[in-house]
Amino acid sequence: MKIWHDVASLRADVAGWKRQGLSVGVVPTMGALHEGHLSLVEAARAASDRVIVTIFVNPKQFNNPDDLANYPRTEERDAALLAPYGVDGIFAPAPAEVYPADFATTVSVSGLSETLEGTFRPGHFDGMATVVTKLFGMTQADRAFFGEKDWQQLQVVRRLVADLNIAVEIVGCPTVRDADGLAMSxxxxxxxxxxxxxxxxxxxxxxxxxxxxxxxxxxxxxxxxxxxxxxxxxxxxxxxxxxxxxxxxxxxxxxxxxxxxxxxxxxxxxxxxxxxxx
The missing domain is CATH 3.30.1300.10 (Pantoate-beta-alanine ligase, C-terminal domain)
Structure with a gap:
């Protein structure tokens, strides 16, 4: 399982896969992986020739600085969890790799992003839509796998892909719950x-x-x-x-x-x- 920290090396490997006619599935995450994420990896593995898991705690989708600071970062543990699942690589860029100093673009999906979570977390969906758009471009994935637990996010991503004619299939996967019914998070x-x-x-x-x-x-x-x-x-x-x-x-x-x-x-x-x- 390879670990990429920069876009250039990721793209070089993906280009090689594409030349071989192989399909690429991506599972975008912010790390701190649990069984819910692993179920997405299993779905990606079943539907794709190559699987990339992205691990990036995206600062642009946190409207609360304390929440960003406290968000768990467990890259070594995450890599160990992914090892048995046949993941071909982890893309774990530094913030500066995703948002260089002159970064000036925001992707905003109106309507769907302005209610529910959008009301209580202003800017969250703009940050999510921006990084997801970048991850699709970076990984050149054919399919992307998202959990239904974040239902509103899933609908926003589907609208974004449809509106921007991005050639990636969005696959929604059922929420994984603990035995007592709590949605894994x-x-x-x-x-x-x-x-x-x-x-x-x-x-x-x-x-x-x-x-x-x-x-x-x-x-x-x-x-x-x-x-x-x-x-x-x-x-x-x-x-x-x-x-x-x-x-x-x-x-x-x-x-x-x-x-x-x-x-x-x-x-x-x-x-x-x-x-x-x-």
């Missing part, structure tokens, strides 16, 4: 033991709300009851818990297929997000 390692024991209540409350919504229960009342349950359990501020269209993320006053229930909730100092189909 690199941020989960920052939960205390007590918070980790409480965290699965978020998914439970969402699943119960989804059942009620599918049965025709009023949306506002159902979501208010779910928020009350979270508060009673010990969660902090609920930034959003909303029923939205699955692709366009438009608010829904009643279930219209396909629909998605999306949430962002604080538990101690950790912000948890989740989503499920309704």
């Amino acid at each position: 690199s941020r989960n390692m920052r939960l205390t033991a007590a918070e980790r024991a409480l965290a699965p209540v978020l998914n439970t409350a969402m699943r119960e709300a989804a059942v009620a919504l599918r049965a025709g229960a009023p949306v506002a009342d159902t979501l208010a009851a779910a928020e009350a349950r979270l508060a009673a359990a010990g969660f902090g501020r609920v930034e959003y818990l909303e029923l939205r269209g699955a692709a366009d993320l438009a608010p829904q006053g009643a279930v219209q297929d396909p629909a998605r229930l999306l949430a962002a909730v604080w538990l101690g100092a950790v912000r948890l997000i989740d989503n499920i189909a309704v």
